[in-house]
Amino acid sequence: MADVRWLDDREAQLWQAYRDLTRELQRAFDRQLERDAGLSGADYAILAPVSEAEDGVIRMRDLGRQVGWDRSRLSHQVKRMEKRGLVAREDCADDARGAMVRITPAGRDAIEAAAPEHVATVRRHFFDHLSERDQATLTRLFERLLDGLGHDT
Template sequence: MTETRWLDAREAHLWESYRDAFRELTTELENRLIRNSGLSGADYALLHPLSTSEHGVLRTRDLGRSVGWERSRLSHQVSRMEKRGLVAREECASDARGSMVRLTDAGRAAIEAAAPDHVEAVRAYVFDKLTREEQDQLAELMDRVLAGLPAHDPCRVDDGTGDY
């Protein structure tokens, strides 16, 4: 067995700062979304890729992959949003085993109303704290960390149906 490579004080501080900043930033952005738009972070997470997709529709499995969610979580969230009229499920015309999620007019109105404040919050909490050079460095570093992670798709479970 190999010996554990414990974090030194500098590394531990960096890791804790990253972890805490991610947690607090996520919490504040979600609380602000709810307070200012009535949308949850989960609502926004699904509405955003739908609002930027062609015709406001995505295959369910592609929507799940875009947010990194498991099939069960995605299905429950889409059901909640469907009841509120933000999205609609449809059959996939090209594959009877698949399904589609479509942004409704109410969903588009909700994301369009929420997006300006959300973007302002991201700017205030992140981008305004960094110079352009620091933003470029951080992007490069995060891209490097992301590229070094094991390639996997946690959302894809091959159950033989070919889709979610």
């Protein structure tokens, strides 16, 4: 433990930039969604896949896998969204344990109001500053890092 290899100046600079960037991007997207459609980032993260699912219905389990959330977080979020009328919960025909989430007309209105400006914001803050080559590089590096996170220690 005494022989810790601390971050040197260049490493610290990258690490700082990474944290600042993720924090500020998150902040920018959350504000935009809230402003343009009264949605939180979490609302959008759920509404997007549900709206694209077959018939606007998807099983909780599959939704959770798609967005990478655990069951608890998803359950809480869907409960809050149901209370606001963005989605409805239904029983699952195939599996009595299951639960389905269906997007409501109000939910569809909300995501359709939010999506164009959201994509525009993603472009303005992210893609517009990156050449095709930059984008390819980032994809390669991000996926390499993600791959490393999988086989954990």
